Amino acid sequence: MEANVEPTDSSEANDDRQVSGTDDPQPSDANDDPQPSEPGRxxxxxxxxxxxxxxxxxxxxxxxxxxxxxxxxxxxxxxxxxxxxxxxxxxxxxxxxxxxxxxxxxxxxxxxxxxxxxxxxxxxxxxxxxxxxxxxxxxxxxxxxxxxxxxxxxxxxxxxxxxxxxxxxxxxxxxxxxxxxxxxxxxxxxxxxxxxxxVGDPTEYGIDFMLALIFVALAAELWDGRSSIVPWLVALAVAVVASALVPGQWYILLGGLAAAVVEVIRYDG
Amino acid sequence: MTAEPANALSVVPSSGALALDPFVVAVVLAMAAVTVLTKVGGIWIVRHVELSDRLEAGLSVLPGAIVIAVLGPELAAGGPAEWSAAGLVVLVMWKTESILLALVAGVLGVVGFRALL
Known part of the structure; x- marks a missing residue:
């Protein structure tokens, strides 16, 4: 359900067009902050x-x-x-x-x-x-x-x-x-x-495992191709290890943050 | 199972479908508050702070990474029946893109695979 509409790369794609808006109906847009010209049109x-x-x-x-x-x-x-x-x-x-x-x-x-x-x-x-x-x-x-x-x-x-x-x-x-x-x-x-x-006993209907299944479905939707591989592997490894070592449910945040940190480090523009 | 007044919600027994525990309500409101913060915070920030592309790249992997972090230990704790059902969900999601169909297939899969494997 999460349609993959990429956010516009506005700052890069439209920079060279920002001066074209002579018929710009919103003069308030015309500050030094570069905005895409389309929205103002x-x-x-x-x-x-x-x-x-x-x-x-x-x-x-x-x-x-x-x-x-x-x-x-x-x-x-x-x-x-x-x-x-x-x-x-x-x-x-x-x-x-x-x-x-x-x-x-x-x-x-x-x-x-x-x-x-x-x-x-x-x-x-x-x-x-x-x-x-x-x-x-x-x-x-x-x-x-x-x-x-x-x-x-x-x-x-x-x-x-x-x-x-x-x-x-x-x-x-x-x-x-x-x-x-x-x-x-x-x-x-x-x-x-x-x-x-x-519903009575959840295991009888497989409902005990439904949450995991929902997350499998969510993951299938959030999959973003190759760029997902590294962060997901990091999250998986950290979460599995942390769930064994750290009490409570902190492994979720640790896994997510580890993936974000690794992504920040390996980002190459 | 006490017989409750004949309203539509009385299907749920005991504690009452309309029960609102003040502490639960407080936790829910706290969840709502931080969620609103995330929803309106972005626009507020882009007007005041310049986020680096690097930081944005890190933030953008958060949703998927968190889902995987939830899933990993849960799947690790399961067995072949659970793994097969998970595979079935991925397959149905890919083919139909319908969460409902995928979940129905997955739940049936868990029940079926547990009986078989």
Whole structure:
């Protein structure tokens, strides 16, 4: 579901075109900060047409995201969360992979620091994704930008980037598509949590292994070709070793950070 | 299993589908707070700080690396049945790109392979 739309290489690809915008409708863009010329070409508006377009475009994908939602709901109820608690988490966190990992970490007593830190680390990618939208969002008010970004998930970010790049200038597309994700994500969580509460012994249905399977599916989607090999091997090795040596679930963060550090070191432009 | 009022949520027994433990709610809100921070933080940062390409490259491998870090020990703890089911999920994901189909195949695979292997 995570469509592989590459963020625009704006700073490099468009540098040589930034002076071409004589008909630039947004003079405020014309500071010394090099921005891609495309976003400035069409004025970015924020209205119902964008919300509707985003919602309708994203609805079929949001239904698919519901698959994760059902799975999350089942796992959450197996972990001891009530339907209301699971639904609340989906409604206010709205970040699938991190929620599923949080449920994996859930225990009695709840390891609050580990959970919050891990959620933060997993969702750090949203910072990069949000930053990629800045060229189009800079003319919008902070209320609209922050409000829209709350509803950003992997799927609708990719759709939004595609829509903005095509020059439609619909600044509310992210909000509309995010609302579609939000509605189906919360609903499917409720469904999953209800089903999970009715399921008895998880091993009987293979549900005990479902979380691992969800991550296998996530990994299959996140696979980015050859460039994934080294960081993934580093993460795998560090996580397996750390899980044997370090108490608790710190191996997840250690594996992820080790991969990021190695990537920073071996980066060659 | 106490009989609860006939509302749609009463399928779930005991503690109550609508129960909201204050501590759980606090943890969920903390999760929400850091998530919002990541979602709005990027735009805030690019306006104030110049991120090096090097650092961006490191950040971009985080999601996949974290998924693998979760998976590694879990798969290592499993056996041939679990590994086969994991392979089945990858295969179905590749062929259909449907998470639902892949998960259904995987769960059936776990049950089936455990009975066979």
């Amino acid at each position: 069409t004025p970015v508006t924020f209205g119902w047409d964008g919300v509707c377009a985003g919602f309708l475009t994203c609805a079929p994908i949001a239904i698919g995201v519901g698959g994760y939602g059902v799975a999350f709901g089942v796992l959450a109820s197996q972990a001891g969360l009530s339907v209301a608690e699971a639904a609340l988490m989906s409604a206010v966190v709205l970040a699938g992979a991190s929620q599923i990992v949080a449920i994996e970490l859930w225990a009695d007593p709840i390891p609050v620091a580990t959970i919050v830190l891990t959620v933060f680390a997993i969702n750090l990618r949203y910072s990069l994704m949000g930053a990629a939208l800045q060229p189009w969002f800079q003319s919008l008010s902070w209320k609209k930008v922050y409000g829209s970004l709350f509803f950003m998930a992997d799927e609708n970010w990719a759709l939004t980037l595609r829509d903005l790049q095509s020059g439609n200038g619909r600044g509310a597309f992210l909000l509309g598509s995010g609302l579609a994700i939000w509605v189906f994500w919360v609903l499917s969580t409720v469904v999953g949590a209800l089903v999970g509460g009715a």
